[in-house]
Amino acid sequence: MYPLIPLGPLNLSSGGLLLLLGIMVGMFLSERIARQRGGAELADQVSRLTLPVLAGALIGGRLWYGLFNWDLYGRNPGLLLALRVADLAWAGALIGGMAAAWLWCRWQRCDLAPSADVAALTMPLVQAIASLGLLLSGEAFGVPTALPWGIPLFGTMRHPTQIYLMLAALISYGMLQILARRTLAPGALFAVYLWLQGLTMLLLEPLRGDALLTVFGLRIAQIVGLGLMLGAMGWWRERMPLHNANVR
16 A cells, blocks of 8 residues: 655655545536537536536545544534545435536536536546555445455455546446447436446455444445436436427
């Protein structure tokens, strides 16, 4: 593990640095992809959406983590405002970011779907980079395993869940890039992204040793993942036939 990276007189969090790098890469790629898919107008919309989405993701990720670690955060509510990258939950960040994007577009009276598709084409790379930071910092660690590809962490061999997450993100990226070549309804790429995110949560969460609260044998992220998959399939079932009929 390399939880801290020395940078001159400072020791910076490897997880935080890689997350910041991922966000910067995502911002660069999203503007470029938006310009390719929708010209200057879409690029401008994506650019203006970035700050609200990041704020929503940060607030959602922290509140989610605090809610399901209430024994700590209830006694120390000031931690909700602390700069602790490790105390961010991906499920909450995803929900918070989506809610912020929806509210912003409602306020601005603009169509969210094209921008959501741009996000779907960039977010997997952001997640892949952030997963490398999780590996370096030892966060999102796996449960103990005897499998030959286990990694030594906290005194035992564990599932390399950070690598699993990185591979899942890269596979999602490849699939979405292929789908982007087809003529799909606006928002369809984001629906596929959410379905893939849900599947990743459903399959990988049981292998994590730091998963949040368990309900009826399911981890919280698994329940969210199942909801994402069902929501994405419902959207696809409702919208795609209408789009195909209009194309014909």
